[in-house]
Amino acid sequence: MNLDSFAPVGIFLTLGIVFVLVTLAIAKLIRPHRPSDAKLASYECGEQPIGTAWIQYNPRFYIFALLFVIFDVEVIFLFPWAVAYQSLGFFALIEMLIFIGILVIGLAWAWKKGVLKWA
Amino acid sequence: MELTPLFQWIDTQLISLVEWLGLPIWFAELLEMVLAAVAVLLMAFLIVLFLVWWERKLSGHFQQRLGPMRTGWHGWLQTIADGLKLFQKEDIIPTNVDRKVFFWAPVVCFASSYAAFAVIPWGEGVIPTDLNIGILYILSITTFVVISLLMAGWSSNNKYALLGGMRSAAQIVSYEVPLTLSVLGVIMMTQSLSMVAIVEAQESVFSWFIWRQPLGFAIYLVAAVAETNRAPFDIPEAEQELVAGFNIEYSGMKFAMFFLAEFLNLFLVSAIATTLFLGGWQGPFLPSWLWFILKTTFVIFVIIWFKWTYPRLRVDQLMEFCWKVLLPLAFLNLIISGFLFRG
Numbered sequence: 021m022n023l024d025s026f027a028p029v030g031i032f033l034t035l036g037i038v039f040v041l042v043t044l045a046i047a048k049l050i051r052p053h054r055p056s057d058a059k060l061a062s063y064e065c066g067e068q069p070i071g072t073a074w075i076q077y078n079p080r081f082y083i084f085a086l087l088f089v090i091f092d093v094e095v096i097f098l099f100p101w102a103v104a105y106q107s108l109g110f111f112a113l114i115e116m117l118i119f120i121g122i123l124v125i126g127l128a129w130a131w132k133k134g135v136l137k138w139a
Numbered sequence: 140m141e142l143t144p145l146f147q148w149i150d151t152q153l154i155s156l157v158e159w160l161g162l163p164i165w166f167a168e169l170l171e172m173v174l175a176a177v178a179v180l181l182m183a184f185l186i187v188l189f190l191v192w193w194e195r196k197l198s199g200h201f202q203q204r205l206g207p208m209r210t211g212w213h214g215w216l217q218t219i220a221d222g223l224k225l226f227q228k229e230d231i232i233p234t235n236v237d238r239k240v241f242f243w244a245p246v247v248c249f250a251s252s253y254a255a256f257a258v259i260p261w262g263e264g265v266i267p268t269d270l271n272i273g274i275l276y277i278l279s280i281t282t283f284v285v286i287s288l289l290m291a292g293w294s295s296n297n298k299y300a301l302l303g304g305m306r307s308a309a310q311i312v313s314y315e316v317p318l319t320l321s322v323l324g325v326i327m328m329t330q331s332l333s334m335v336a337i338v339e340a341q342e343s344v345f346s347w348f349i350w351r352q353p354l355g356f357a358i359y360l361v362a363a364v365a366e367t368n369r370a371p372f373d374i375p376e377a378e379q380e381l382v383a384g385f386n387i388e389y390s391g392m393k394f395a396m397f398f399l400a401e402f403l404n405l406f407l408v409s410a411i412a413t414t415l416f417l418g419g420w421q422g423p424f425l426p427s428w429l430w431f432i433l434k435t436t437f438v439i440f441v442i443i444w445f446k447w448t449y450p451r452l453r454v455d456q457l458m459e460f461c462w463k464v465l466l467p468l469a470f471l472n473l474i475i476s477g478f479l480f481r482g
Binding site for chain 2: 027036039046053062077085
Protein backbone atom coordinates (compact mmCIF):
# COMPACT_ATOMS: atom_id res chain seq x y z
CA MET A 21 0.00 0.00 0.00
CA ASN A 22 1.58 3.20 -1.18
CA LEU A 23 0.70 6.12 1.07
CA ASP A 24 2.48 8.56 -1.28
CA SER A 25 -0.44 8.37 -3.69
CA PHE A 26 -2.61 9.91 -0.97
CA ALA A 27 -0.50 13.08 -0.77
CA PRO A 28 -2.41 14.76 -3.64
CA VAL A 29 -5.65 14.12 -1.72
CA GLY A 30 -4.28 16.20 1.14
CA ILE A 31 -3.20 18.91 -1.31
CA PHE A 32 -6.63 18.93 -2.95
CA LEU A 33 -8.40 19.24 0.41
CA THR A 34 -6.05 22.02 1.55
CA LEU A 35 -6.32 23.91 -1.72
CA GLY A 36 -10.13 23.58 -1.66
CA ILE A 37 -10.32 25.11 1.81
CA VAL A 38 -7.70 27.81 1.10
CA PHE A 39 -9.42 28.75 -2.15
CA VAL A 40 -12.76 29.40 -0.43
CA LEU A 41 -11.14 31.36 2.40
CA VAL A 42 -9.09 33.51 0.01
CA THR A 43 -12.10 34.19 -2.22
CA LEU A 44 -14.20 35.21 0.78
CA ALA A 45 -11.37 37.45 2.00
CA ILE A 46 -11.06 39.19 -1.39
CA ALA A 47 -14.83 39.64 -1.57
CA LYS A 48 -14.71 41.17 1.90
CA LEU A 49 -12.36 43.91 0.59
CA ILE A 50 -14.55 45.06 -2.28
CA ARG A 51 -18.11 44.49 -1.11
CA PRO A 52 -20.22 47.07 0.72
CA HIS A 53 -21.17 46.57 4.36
CA ARG A 54 -24.32 48.42 5.42
CA PRO A 55 -26.29 46.23 7.84
CA SER A 56 -29.71 47.24 9.10
CA ASP A 57 -32.21 45.57 11.44
CA ALA A 58 -34.52 44.56 8.62
CA LYS A 59 -31.66 43.08 6.60
CA LEU A 60 -30.35 41.06 9.52
CA ALA A 61 -33.71 39.47 10.38
CA SER A 62 -34.38 35.86 9.36
CA TYR A 63 -36.04 35.67 5.97
CA GLU A 64 -39.65 34.56 6.08
CA CYS A 65 -41.03 35.88 2.81
CA GLY A 66 -41.34 39.43 4.12
CA GLU A 67 -43.31 38.53 7.26
CA GLN A 68 -41.96 39.21 10.74
CA PRO A 69 -40.11 36.00 11.66
CA ILE A 70 -42.02 33.99 14.27
CA GLY A 71 -39.81 32.36 16.89
CA THR A 72 -36.67 30.36 16.24
CA ALA A 73 -36.20 27.53 13.75
CA TRP A 74 -34.38 25.37 16.28
CA ILE A 75 -37.41 23.33 17.10
CA GLN A 76 -38.48 19.69 17.09
CA TYR A 77 -39.07 18.41 13.60
CA ASN A 78 -40.47 15.39 11.85
CA PRO A 79 -38.83 12.20 13.27
CA ARG A 80 -39.19 10.65 9.79
CA PHE A 81 -35.82 12.09 8.88
CA TYR A 82 -34.23 10.35 11.82
CA ILE A 83 -35.61 6.93 10.87
CA PHE A 84 -34.31 7.24 7.32
CA ALA A 85 -30.91 8.23 8.66
CA LEU A 86 -30.93 5.06 10.81
CA LEU A 87 -31.91 2.93 7.80
CA PHE A 88 -29.09 4.54 5.83
CA VAL A 89 -26.51 3.72 8.48
CA ILE A 90 -27.59 0.05 8.55
CA PHE A 91 -27.65 -0.40 4.78
CA ASP A 92 -24.57 1.63 3.97
CA VAL A 93 -22.41 -0.21 6.48
CA GLU A 94 -23.51 -3.49 4.94
CA VAL A 95 -22.81 -2.20 1.44
CA ILE A 96 -19.29 -1.31 2.58
CA PHE A 97 -18.82 -4.97 3.55
CA LEU A 98 -19.71 -5.87 -0.04
CA PHE A 99 -16.83 -3.81 -1.49
CA PRO A 100 -13.94 -6.15 -0.57
CA TRP A 101 -16.14 -9.06 -1.60
CA ALA A 102 -16.73 -7.50 -5.05
CA VAL A 103 -13.02 -6.80 -5.58
CA ALA A 104 -12.10 -10.42 -4.86
CA TYR A 105 -15.21 -11.93 -6.44
CA GLN A 106 -13.72 -13.65 -9.49
CA SER A 107 -10.95 -15.32 -7.53
CA LEU A 108 -13.28 -16.62 -4.82
CA GLY A 109 -15.31 -18.84 -7.16
CA PHE A 110 -18.67 -20.47 -6.47
CA PHE A 111 -18.34 -20.08 -2.70
CA ALA A 112 -18.50 -16.26 -3.04
CA LEU A 113 -21.77 -16.43 -4.93
CA ILE A 114 -23.48 -18.55 -2.26
CA GLU A 115 -22.14 -16.35 0.49
CA MET A 116 -23.32 -13.21 -1.29
CA LEU A 117 -26.78 -14.70 -1.77
CA ILE A 118 -27.03 -15.39 1.98
CA PHE A 119 -25.73 -11.91 2.86
CA ILE A 120 -28.05 -10.10 0.45
CA GLY A 121 -30.85 -12.41 1.60
CA ILE A 122 -30.42 -11.12 5.15
CA LEU A 123 -30.41 -7.52 3.84
CA VAL A 124 -33.55 -8.12 1.78
CA ILE A 125 -35.31 -9.72 4.77
CA GLY A 126 -34.41 -6.61 6.77
CA LEU A 127 -35.78 -4.39 4.02
CA ALA A 128 -38.97 -6.47 3.75
CA TRP A 129 -39.43 -6.28 7.53
CA ALA A 130 -38.99 -2.49 7.51
CA TRP A 131 -41.41 -2.29 4.59
CA LYS A 132 -44.05 -4.41 6.36
CA LYS A 133 -43.65 -2.41 9.57
CA GLY A 134 -44.48 0.71 7.54
CA VAL A 135 -41.11 2.31 8.30
CA LEU A 136 -40.57 3.12 4.63
CA LYS A 137 -43.81 5.06 4.45
CA TRP A 138 -43.39 8.81 4.58
CA ALA A 139 -46.24 10.04 6.75
CA MET B 140 -3.08 15.63 -29.28
CA GLU B 141 -2.39 13.71 -26.10
CA LEU B 142 -1.35 15.56 -22.97
CA THR B 143 1.24 13.08 -21.63
CA PRO B 144 4.25 14.64 -23.50
CA LEU B 145 3.32 18.04 -22.04
CA PHE B 146 3.30 16.56 -18.52
CA GLN B 147 6.69 14.94 -19.09
CA TRP B 148 8.08 18.27 -20.31
CA ILE B 149 6.73 20.07 -17.22
CA ASP B 150 8.18 17.28 -15.07
CA THR B 151 11.70 17.65 -16.49
CA GLN B 152 11.52 21.45 -16.26
CA LEU B 153 10.48 21.28 -12.60
CA ILE B 154 13.23 18.82 -11.73
CA SER B 155 15.91 20.99 -13.39
CA LEU B 156 14.47 24.06 -11.63
CA VAL B 157 14.61 22.33 -8.23
CA GLU B 158 18.16 21.09 -8.92
CA TRP B 159 19.21 24.61 -9.97
CA LEU B 160 17.80 25.95 -6.70
CA GLY B 161 19.64 23.23 -4.80
CA LEU B 162 16.49 21.84 -3.14
CA PRO B 163 15.80 18.13 -2.47
CA ILE B 164 14.11 16.17 -5.25
CA TRP B 165 10.85 15.52 -3.36
CA PHE B 166 10.25 19.26 -3.62
CA ALA B 167 9.78 18.85 -7.38
CA GLU B 168 7.16 16.15 -6.76
CA LEU B 169 5.35 18.38 -4.29
CA LEU B 170 5.41 21.30 -6.75
CA GLU B 171 4.05 19.02 -9.43
CA MET B 172 1.16 17.90 -7.24
CA VAL B 173 0.30 21.49 -6.32
CA LEU B 174 0.42 22.43 -10.02
CA ALA B 175 -1.92 19.53 -10.83
CA ALA B 176 -4.34 20.62 -8.11
CA VAL B 177 -4.30 24.23 -9.36
CA ALA B 178 -4.85 23.04 -12.93
CA VAL B 179 -7.86 20.98 -11.81
CA LEU B 180 -9.20 23.98 -9.89
CA LEU B 181 -8.96 26.16 -13.02
CA MET B 182 -10.56 23.40 -15.04
CA ALA B 183 -13.36 23.16 -12.46
CA PHE B 184 -13.93 26.89 -12.88
CA LEU B 185 -14.15 26.63 -16.66
CA ILE B 186 -16.53 23.69 -16.29
CA VAL B 187 -18.86 25.60 -13.97
CA LEU B 188 -18.77 28.68 -16.23
CA PHE B 189 -19.69 26.50 -19.17
CA LEU B 190 -22.28 24.36 -17.37
CA VAL B 191 -24.24 27.29 -15.94
CA TRP B 192 -24.42 28.91 -19.37
CA TRP B 193 -25.23 25.61 -21.04
CA GLU B 194 -27.99 24.72 -18.60
CA ARG B 195 -29.60 28.15 -19.05
CA LYS B 196 -29.38 27.94 -22.83
CA LEU B 197 -30.73 24.38 -22.91
CA SER B 198 -33.52 25.22 -20.46
CA GLY B 199 -34.40 28.17 -22.64
CA HIS B 200 -34.54 26.17 -25.83
CA PHE B 201 -36.48 23.31 -24.20
CA GLN B 202 -39.13 25.91 -23.38
CA GLN B 203 -38.91 27.61 -26.80
CA ARG B 204 -37.14 30.62 -25.32
CA LEU B 205 -33.67 31.84 -26.24
CA GLY B 206 -32.09 31.97 -22.80
CA PRO B 207 -29.40 34.59 -22.10
CA MET B 208 -28.58 36.51 -25.32
CA ARG B 209 -27.26 39.97 -24.39
CA THR B 210 -23.84 39.42 -22.79
CA GLY B 211 -21.49 38.22 -25.51
CA TRP B 212 -22.24 35.84 -28.38
CA HIS B 213 -25.43 33.97 -27.36
CA GLY B 214 -24.85 35.15 -23.81
CA TRP B 215 -21.65 33.20 -23.20
CA LEU B 216 -20.32 35.93 -20.88
CA GLN B 217 -23.45 35.81 -18.72
CA THR B 218 -21.97 33.51 -16.04
CA ILE B 219 -18.85 35.67 -15.73
CA ALA B 220 -21.02 38.76 -15.32
CA ASP B 221 -23.11 37.00 -12.66
CA GLY B 222 -19.95 35.91 -10.86
CA LEU B 223 -18.56 39.43 -10.81
CA LYS B 224 -21.88 40.70 -9.51
CA LEU B 225 -21.87 38.14 -6.68
CA PHE B 226 -18.33 39.27 -5.80
CA GLN B 227 -19.56 42.79 -5.08
CA LYS B 228 -22.66 41.76 -3.14
CA GLU B 229 -23.01 42.52 0.54
CA ASP B 230 -22.54 39.46 2.74
CA ILE B 231 -25.59 39.44 4.99
CA ILE B 232 -25.29 37.33 8.14
CA PRO B 233 -28.60 37.43 10.04
CA THR B 234 -28.29 38.18 13.75
CA ASN B 235 -29.65 34.90 15.06
CA VAL B 236 -27.56 32.44 13.04
CA ASP B 237 -24.89 30.20 14.55
CA ARG B 238 -22.01 32.19 13.08
CA LYS B 239 -19.24 29.58 13.19
CA VAL B 240 -21.25 26.79 11.59
CA PHE B 241 -22.79 29.28 9.16
CA PHE B 242 -19.32 30.34 8.01
CA TRP B 243 -17.80 26.86 7.64
CA ALA B 244 -20.71 25.23 5.78
CA PRO B 245 -19.80 26.63 2.30
CA VAL B 246 -16.12 25.82 2.92
CA VAL B 247 -16.88 22.16 3.70
CA CYS B 248 -19.30 21.98 0.77
CA PHE B 249 -16.84 23.28 -1.83
CA ALA B 250 -13.73 21.55 -0.48
CA SER B 251 -15.35 18.11 -0.38
CA SER B 252 -16.77 18.34 -3.92
CA TYR B 253 -13.44 19.62 -5.23
CA ALA B 254 -11.36 17.00 -3.39
CA ALA B 255 -13.24 14.25 -5.23
CA PHE B 256 -11.68 15.53 -8.49
CA ALA B 257 -8.31 14.16 -7.30
CA VAL B 258 -9.12 10.74 -8.77
CA ILE B 259 -11.05 11.69 -11.92
CA PRO B 260 -9.29 10.23 -14.98
CA TRP B 261 -9.49 13.06 -17.54
CA GLY B 262 -7.60 11.16 -20.19
CA GLU B 263 -4.91 8.56 -20.73
CA GLY B 264 -2.31 9.40 -18.10
CA VAL B 265 -4.20 12.57 -17.09
CA ILE B 266 -5.19 11.87 -13.50
CA PRO B 267 -3.93 13.75 -10.42
CA THR B 268 -3.52 10.50 -8.45
CA ASP B 269 -4.59 6.98 -9.32
CA LEU B 270 -5.66 5.79 -5.86
CA ASN B 271 -6.13 2.05 -5.57
CA ILE B 272 -9.44 2.74 -3.77
CA GLY B 273 -10.48 5.41 -6.36
CA ILE B 274 -14.22 4.94 -6.62
CA LEU B 275 -14.64 4.20 -2.89
CA TYR B 276 -12.73 7.41 -2.14
CA ILE B 277 -15.11 9.46 -4.31
CA LEU B 278 -18.17 7.88 -2.72
CA SER B 279 -16.89 8.63 0.77
CA ILE B 280 -15.52 12.16 0.28
CA THR B 281 -18.68 13.41 -1.45
CA THR B 282 -20.66 12.32 1.62
CA PHE B 283 -19.23 15.37 3.37
CA VAL B 284 -21.50 17.46 1.18
CA VAL B 285 -24.43 16.10 3.22
CA ILE B 286 -22.81 17.34 6.40
CA SER B 287 -22.30 20.80 4.90
CA LEU B 288 -25.96 20.97 3.84
CA LEU B 289 -27.05 20.03 7.36
CA MET B 290 -24.64 22.62 8.76
CA ALA B 291 -26.06 25.31 6.46
CA GLY B 292 -29.67 24.34 7.06
CA TRP B 293 -29.42 24.15 10.82
CA SER B 294 -27.13 27.11 11.47
CA SER B 295 -29.26 29.51 9.39
CA ASN B 296 -31.98 29.40 12.07
CA ASN B 297 -34.58 29.75 9.35
CA LYS B 298 -37.52 27.42 8.87
CA TYR B 299 -37.12 27.10 5.10
CA ALA B 300 -33.41 26.48 5.42
CA LEU B 301 -33.91 23.85 8.12
CA LEU B 302 -36.56 22.00 6.10
CA GLY B 303 -34.46 22.23 2.94
CA GLY B 304 -31.35 20.98 4.72
CA MET B 305 -33.17 18.08 6.36
CA ARG B 306 -34.84 17.08 3.11
CA SER B 307 -31.53 17.25 1.23
CA ALA B 308 -29.79 15.12 3.82
CA ALA B 309 -32.56 12.50 3.95
CA GLN B 310 -32.68 12.33 0.17
CA ILE B 311 -28.94 12.16 -0.41
CA VAL B 312 -28.30 9.49 2.20
CA SER B 313 -31.24 7.41 0.95
CA TYR B 314 -30.14 7.46 -2.69
CA GLU B 315 -26.56 6.81 -1.64
CA VAL B 316 -27.46 3.16 -0.95
CA PRO B 317 -28.75 2.17 -4.45
CA LEU B 318 -25.99 4.29 -6.01
CA THR B 319 -23.26 2.41 -4.16
CA LEU B 320 -24.90 -0.94 -4.96
CA SER B 321 -25.03 -0.10 -8.67
CA VAL B 322 -21.30 0.69 -8.62
CA LEU B 323 -20.58 -2.76 -7.14
CA GLY B 324 -21.68 -4.51 -10.36
CA VAL B 325 -18.86 -2.79 -12.24
CA ILE B 326 -16.30 -3.56 -9.55
CA MET B 327 -17.18 -7.27 -9.70
CA MET B 328 -16.07 -7.26 -13.34
CA THR B 329 -12.93 -5.14 -13.05
CA GLN B 330 -11.70 -6.63 -9.76
CA SER B 331 -10.32 -3.20 -8.91
CA LEU B 332 -11.48 0.06 -7.36
CA SER B 333 -8.94 2.14 -9.29
CA MET B 334 -10.53 4.54 -11.78
CA VAL B 335 -7.75 3.93 -14.33
CA ALA B 336 -8.16 0.15 -14.14
CA ILE B 337 -11.93 0.53 -14.62
CA VAL B 338 -11.42 2.59 -17.79
CA GLU B 339 -8.72 0.26 -19.11
CA ALA B 340 -11.12 -2.68 -18.81
CA GLN B 341 -13.44 -1.06 -21.39
CA GLU B 342 -11.22 -0.83 -24.43
CA SER B 343 -13.67 -1.17 -27.33
CA VAL B 344 -17.18 0.22 -27.58
CA PHE B 345 -18.59 -3.28 -27.08
CA SER B 346 -16.78 -3.75 -23.80
CA TRP B 347 -18.30 -0.62 -22.26
CA PHE B 348 -19.92 -1.68 -19.03
CA ILE B 349 -23.23 -0.09 -20.00
CA TRP B 350 -23.84 -3.17 -22.21
CA ARG B 351 -23.12 -5.61 -19.41
CA GLN B 352 -24.71 -3.50 -16.66
CA PRO B 353 -27.73 -1.81 -18.29
CA LEU B 354 -29.83 -2.01 -15.12
CA GLY B 355 -26.87 -0.84 -13.05
CA PHE B 356 -26.41 2.17 -15.33
CA ALA B 357 -30.10 3.10 -15.10
CA ILE B 358 -30.04 2.84 -11.30
CA TYR B 359 -26.82 4.84 -11.15
CA LEU B 360 -28.18 7.62 -13.36
CA VAL B 361 -31.47 8.00 -11.44
CA ALA B 362 -29.68 7.89 -8.08
CA ALA B 363 -27.07 10.38 -9.32
CA VAL B 364 -29.73 12.89 -10.35
CA ALA B 365 -31.25 12.51 -6.87
CA GLU B 366 -27.82 12.86 -5.24
CA THR B 367 -27.28 16.21 -6.91
CA ASN B 368 -30.75 17.39 -5.80
CA ARG B 369 -31.78 18.10 -9.36
CA ALA B 370 -35.22 17.97 -10.94
CA PRO B 371 -37.29 15.77 -10.86
CA PHE B 372 -35.77 15.12 -7.42
CA ASP B 373 -35.29 18.77 -6.46
CA ILE B 374 -37.69 18.68 -3.53
CA PRO B 375 -35.01 20.11 -1.13
CA GLU B 376 -35.10 23.40 -3.01
CA ALA B 377 -38.65 23.27 -4.34
CA GLU B 378 -39.05 26.98 -5.08
CA GLN B 379 -42.80 27.09 -4.60
CA GLU B 380 -42.69 25.75 -1.03
CA LEU B 381 -39.18 26.41 0.30
CA VAL B 382 -38.09 29.49 -1.70
CA ALA B 383 -34.51 28.23 -2.08
CA GLY B 384 -33.86 25.47 0.45
CA PHE B 385 -30.81 25.22 2.70
CA ASN B 386 -28.95 28.19 1.20
CA ILE B 387 -31.75 30.72 1.66
CA GLU B 388 -29.88 32.93 4.18
CA TYR B 389 -26.64 32.91 2.21
CA SER B 390 -25.67 35.82 0.01
CA GLY B 391 -22.66 37.06 -1.93
CA MET B 392 -19.63 34.81 -2.24
CA LYS B 393 -20.83 32.27 0.34
CA PHE B 394 -23.87 31.62 -1.83
CA ALA B 395 -21.57 31.44 -4.85
CA MET B 396 -19.57 28.67 -3.15
CA PHE B 397 -22.69 26.51 -2.74
CA PHE B 398 -23.56 27.27 -6.34
CA LEU B 399 -20.08 26.28 -7.54
CA ALA B 400 -20.20 23.06 -5.52
CA GLU B 401 -23.61 22.18 -6.93
CA PHE B 402 -22.35 22.34 -10.51
CA LEU B 403 -19.10 20.60 -9.60
CA ASN B 404 -21.21 17.76 -8.20
CA LEU B 405 -23.23 17.63 -11.41
CA PHE B 406 -20.02 17.29 -13.38
CA LEU B 407 -18.67 14.77 -10.90
CA VAL B 408 -21.60 12.33 -11.08
CA SER B 409 -21.54 12.57 -14.90
CA ALA B 410 -17.79 12.01 -14.97
CA ILE B 411 -18.22 8.92 -12.77
CA ALA B 412 -20.99 7.65 -15.07
CA THR B 413 -18.63 8.12 -18.02
CA THR B 414 -15.78 6.34 -16.26
CA LEU B 415 -17.78 3.41 -14.92
CA PHE B 416 -20.20 2.71 -17.74
CA LEU B 417 -19.26 4.62 -20.92
CA GLY B 418 -15.63 3.68 -21.34
CA GLY B 419 -14.11 6.85 -19.84
CA TRP B 420 -11.46 8.33 -22.12
CA GLN B 421 -11.53 5.41 -24.59
CA GLY B 422 -12.46 6.23 -28.18
CA PRO B 423 -11.03 6.34 -31.72
CA PHE B 424 -9.37 9.25 -33.63
CA LEU B 425 -9.85 12.06 -31.11
CA PRO B 426 -7.45 12.58 -28.16
CA SER B 427 -8.49 10.76 -24.99
CA TRP B 428 -9.24 13.86 -22.89
CA LEU B 429 -11.60 15.17 -25.57
CA TRP B 430 -13.51 11.87 -25.57
CA PHE B 431 -13.84 12.09 -21.81
CA ILE B 432 -15.16 15.68 -21.97
CA LEU B 433 -17.56 14.85 -24.82
CA LYS B 434 -19.03 11.80 -23.09
CA THR B 435 -19.38 13.62 -19.78
CA THR B 436 -21.04 16.59 -21.47
CA PHE B 437 -23.48 14.20 -23.12
CA VAL B 438 -24.41 12.67 -19.75
CA ILE B 439 -24.94 16.18 -18.36
CA PHE B 440 -27.14 16.98 -21.33
CA VAL B 441 -29.28 13.92 -20.53
CA ILE B 442 -29.56 14.99 -16.88
CA ILE B 443 -30.70 18.49 -17.91
CA TRP B 444 -33.09 16.87 -20.35
CA PHE B 445 -34.62 14.92 -17.40
CA LYS B 446 -35.27 18.21 -15.66
CA TRP B 447 -37.52 19.52 -18.41
CA THR B 448 -39.23 16.19 -19.07
CA TYR B 449 -40.42 14.97 -15.68
CA PRO B 450 -42.47 16.89 -13.11
CA ARG B 451 -41.12 17.14 -9.57
CA LEU B 452 -41.87 14.24 -7.23
CA ARG B 453 -43.65 14.72 -3.89
CA VAL B 454 -41.50 14.14 -0.83
CA ASP B 455 -43.24 10.86 0.10
CA GLN B 456 -43.05 9.57 -3.50
CA LEU B 457 -39.38 10.50 -3.55
CA MET B 458 -38.44 8.50 -0.46
CA GLU B 459 -40.66 5.54 -1.28
CA PHE B 460 -39.32 5.39 -4.84
CA CYS B 461 -35.83 5.06 -3.44
CA TRP B 462 -36.49 2.40 -0.80
CA LYS B 463 -39.25 0.43 -2.51
CA VAL B 464 -38.22 0.53 -6.19
CA LEU B 465 -34.60 1.52 -6.61
CA LEU B 466 -33.12 -0.44 -3.70
CA PRO B 467 -34.79 -3.81 -4.55
CA LEU B 468 -33.78 -3.29 -8.20
CA ALA B 469 -30.20 -2.64 -7.12
CA PHE B 470 -30.17 -5.88 -5.10
CA LEU B 471 -31.61 -7.71 -8.12
CA ASN B 472 -28.88 -6.24 -10.32
CA LEU B 473 -26.23 -7.41 -7.88
CA ILE B 474 -27.63 -10.96 -7.82
CA ILE B 475 -27.87 -11.13 -11.64
CA SER B 476 -24.29 -9.83 -11.94
CA GLY B 477 -23.23 -12.45 -9.38
CA PHE B 478 -24.57 -15.25 -11.57
CA LEU B 479 -23.28 -13.79 -14.85
CA PHE B 480 -19.73 -12.81 -13.91
CA ARG B 481 -18.77 -15.74 -11.70
CA GLY B 482 -15.04 -16.45 -11.61
